[in-house]
Amino acid sequence: MPCVSIDCVIFGFHDNQLKVLLLKIEHLEGWALPGGFIYKDEHIDDSARRILHERTGLQDIFLQQFYVFGDAKRSDENITKLVFEKTEFKAPENNWLLQRFLTIGYYALVNFNAVHAAPDYFSEACEWHDINNLPSLAMDHGGIIQEALRTLRTHLHYEPVGYNLLPEKFTMPELQHLYETILDEKLDRRNFQRKMFSYHILKRLKDRRKGVAHKAPFLYSFDLRKYHKALQEGLQTAW
Amino acid sequence: MPCVSIDCVIFGFHDNQLKVLLLKIEHLEGWALPGGFIYKDEHIDDSARRILHERTGLQDIFLQQFYVFGDAKRSDENITKLVFEKTEFKAPENNWLLQRFLTIGYYALVNFNAVHAAPDYFSEACEWHDINNLPSLAMDHGGIIQEALRTLRTHLHYEPVGYNLLPEKFTMPELQHLYETILDEKLDRRNFQRKMFSYHILKRLKDRRKGVAHKAPFLYSFDLRKYHKALQEGLQTAW
DNA sequence: AGGGTAAGTGTTAATTTGACGCAATGCCAA
DNA sequence: TTGGCATTGCGTCAAATTAACACTTACCCT
Incomplete structure (x- = not known):
């Protein structure tokens, strides 16, 4: 489907830092969000x-x-041209479609370690970038990332979506660091744990994280069944 | 811009009921949301x-x-055809555009009494309908309205947007009824008032609502300056 | 004038949140 | 091997917020 694209802000968490997956487009300045078209x-x-x-x-x-x-002015003509040259889409005679593009923003939360980053047809690189140290970005993609981050922060206040960024097993301090990184603020360790427990979506596993300095923390995983049940009943505090 | 439309869920409040403005499309079954295209x-x-x-x-x-x-299957071919017949937009030879349409949903909050409802080019009527008593709707417009209502309810928990539905001057009970209608739940009169006051966005006027049965309630209006200031600083309770 | 009803204001208990204490654990260095 | 130290687990208490409810005042209606 021409004239509309989809751009994905893919968040990952690594080294206590929030990362975004970006593409380097060939022959063009700046990095871009993974995107594409609607079949x-x-x-x-x-x-x-x-x-x-x-x-x-x-x-x-x-x-x-x-x-x-x-x-109306968000598109970059060079990029649009490139897209039309390289794909099956054909610009109509009136070159309507060259002039502007809407894009639908999606954000995704992924397990950093499970990702095998792969460039697409237009790009020469596909790499993670620290959210606090982004390279120069094409078009309005910087703004799109900021809006995605804002949305993620808001959602985090209502629904404990954060764990989607972690591997299956994780410790409470790891989960807390994730929250602190996303929200960009320090949280109290004990109150954080109490709040997380109150959702009843965590399963404490029998084993602990070993080989780590200091007291070995428990490992947790998510109880997906309870999570979905909790979401349906609504986590947010109503009026 | 073809292949994408905009549909507006226009909310109004009248007779203690939440209303939506709908259009009756000529020669077609069901009512539709006011919509249009992007220039x-x-x-x-x-x-x-x-x-x-x-x-x-x-x-x-x-x-x-x-x-x-x-x-992909949300469009109604009859309606799409009608649109192309009646507008300047031309379907390309491959009739790509006849096959599907995206629509971007917007919701609006308006002062019911200030509205002069006017049908558009395709429609024979433009009328308010009670949200709890909607007529048969075209395509997926029923679902769009439900999603808009869900969004409105959520927003109401964070930002006191409700007053956009009221005239400039209104009483506290009127505001409360509005909230009760949107959220579909009973609220405590005294706690509601306290909460509203705590936002510091209301101005109590000197006069009261007169000619009404029982004790005359105060009239209020919004302090838009303070409202925007409050929104910027964030009303929602953070972690 | 008095009854009925809704509005304005205040009080109190329950719950939630925020701030912090202390003992337990497990490396690491002496 | 043991004591120091940083971190985890668990708990407490006060402050703030929310929920539930009582009382007085005002205005229409008969």
């Missing part, structure tokens, strides 16, 4: 899932639409 | 504002993008 018979959520799978090799990832970027 | 050099928010202005005569309304509906 003819595809639900847009499936398009986003497909793009995500192509770049990361992952399936069944947490993925959420968050905003449509529709400034 | 060439127009920011999509401006497109939504334009559509809203055309249907209601209003300007400077509270308006918010909330979701993109992108199911």
Whole structure:
């Protein structure tokens, strides 16, 4: 489907830092978000899932639409031209489509270690970048990332989505560091734990994280069944 | 811009009921949301504002993008055909565009009494309908309305956007009824008032609502300056 | 004028949140 | 091998917020 694209802000967590997966487009300045187009018979959520799978090799990832970027001047003609040259899409005679592009923003939360980053057809590199140390970005992709981060922060206040960024087993301090990084603020260790427990979505495992300095912390994993149940009943405090 | 439309869920409040403005499309079954297309050099928010202005005569309304509906099968071919027949847009030879349409959902909060409902080019009627008593709706417009309502409810928990639905002057019980209608739950009169006051966005006026049965309630209006200031600093309770 | 009803204001208990203490654990260095 | 030290697990208490409810005042209606 022409004139509309999908861009994915793929968040990962590594070395206590929040990362975003970016592509380096050939012959052009700046990095770009993984993106793509909507196939003819595809639900847009499936398009986003497909793009995500192509770049990361992952399936069944947490993925959420968050905003449509529709400034008339947001497109970069060079990039648009490149896209039309390299794909099956054909610009009509009136070159309507060259002039502007909407993009639907999705954000995804992935397990950093499980990702196999792969460049796409237009790009020469596909790499993680620290959210606090982003390279120069093409078009409005910097703004899209900021908006995704803002959305993620908000969602984190209502739904404990953060663990999607962690491996299956993790410790409470690791989970807390993740939250602190996303929210960019220090949290009290004990109150954090109490709050997390109150959701009843964590399973404490029998084993602990070993080989680490100091007292060995418990390992946890998520109780997905309880998580979905809790979400349905609503976590957020109502009026 | 073809292949993408904008649909507006315009909420109004009247007779203690939440209303939605709907259009009756000529020669077709069911009612539809006011919608339209994006002009060439127009920011999509401006497109939504334009559509809203055309249907209601209003300007400077509270308006918010909330979701993109992108199911591959959501379009109704009859309606799409009608649109192409009646507008300047031309379907390309491959009739790509006849096959599916994305729509960007916006919701708007308007002062019911200020609206002058006007049908558009395709429709024979433009009327308010009770949210709890909707007529048969075209395509997925029923789902769009439900999603808009869900979004409105969520937003109401964070930002006191409700007053956008009321006239400039209103009483506390009126405001409370509005909230009760949107959230579909009973609220305690005294706690509601305290909470509202705590936002410091209301100005109590000197006069009261007169001619009404029982004790005359105070009139209030919004202190827009303080409202925007409060929003910037964030109303929601952080972690 | 008095009854009925809704509005304005205040009080109190329950719950949630924020700030912090202390003992237990497990490296590491002496 | 043992004591120091940083970190984890668990708990406490006060402050703030929320929920539940009582009482007085005002205005229409009969």
